Amino acid sequence: MIILKANKKNLKEVIKTAIRLIKKGEVIICPTDTVYGLICDATNEKAVEKLFKIKKRPKGKPVPIFVKDVKMAKKLALLNANQEKFLKLSWPGKVTAVLKRRDKIKLYGVNKKTIGLRTPQYKFINQLLMIINSPLTGTSANISNLPPSTKIKEVLKQFKNQKYQPDLVIDAGNLKKSRPSIVLDLTTSPTKILRK
Numbered sequence: 001m002i003i004l005k006a007n008k009k010n011l012k013e014v015i016k017t018a019i020r021l022i023k024k025g026e027v028i029i030c031p032t033d034t035v036y037g038l039i040c041d042a043t044n045e046k047a048v049e050k051l052f053k054i055k056k057r058p059k060g061k062p063v064p065i066f067v068k069d070v071k072m073a074k075k076l077a078l079l080n081a082n083q084e085k086f087l088k089l090s091w092p093g094k095v096t097a098v099l100k101r102r103d104k105i106k107l108y109g110v111n112k113k114t115i116g117l118r119t120p121q122y123k124f125i126n127q128l129l130m131i132i133n134s135p136l137t138g139t140s141a142n143i144s145n146l147p148p149s150t151k152i153k154e155v156l157k158q159f160k161n162q163k164y165q166p167d168l169v170i171d172a173g174n175l176k177k178s179r180p181s182i183v184l185d186l187t188t189s190p191t192k193i194l195r196k
Contacts, residue, residue: 026167033122035148036141048108053164064116066138068129092121094181150175
């Protein structure tokens with residue numbers, strides 16, 4: 001587990017390293033606009049399997065996906081005009097939208113019929129999404145059933161003595177206090193709040 005401290009001076013280099021590792025199928029911990037996240041290429045089956053082992057997440061529990069914009073979301077999910085309008089108003093931001101998944105898309109760790117998508121509002125992760133131009137996993141960096149955190153020491157402590165560990169941790173210090181994103185099921189009418 002490599003730990004890289006990120007600051008304004010070395011941000012470009014840290015982003016380059018993160019991109020190289022994600023493209024190789026590695027799993028990284030990085031800051032987001034909510035809590036620290038576990039990130040990998042959602043189109044890479046081995047990378048997603050590794051993420052599930054690191055997080056100790058049950059196989060049947062899907063992970064949310066980060067997309068760079070509504071245009072990318074439309075390639076993965078079936079959107080009607082109202083849903084598209086809602087996403088354009090809500091993204092980038094702390095709203096994960098559960099939508100009907102398109103058939104035959106190459107994506108792992110997600111449901112067969114639905115998919116949870118979000119465009120975060122955080123420079124680092126947005127740059128990763130723009131450069132990689134591929135959906136990334138957007139799950140919190142914690143062991144399943146343990147709390148997600150904005151504090152880097154708490155995040156590192158959870159993974160320290162584990163058999164499976166992330167390949168890279170991007171330490172941006174403690175993030176602003178925040179909760180994970182709101183999860184809204186847009187496939188139902190009225191819309192259901194799955195997580196406040």
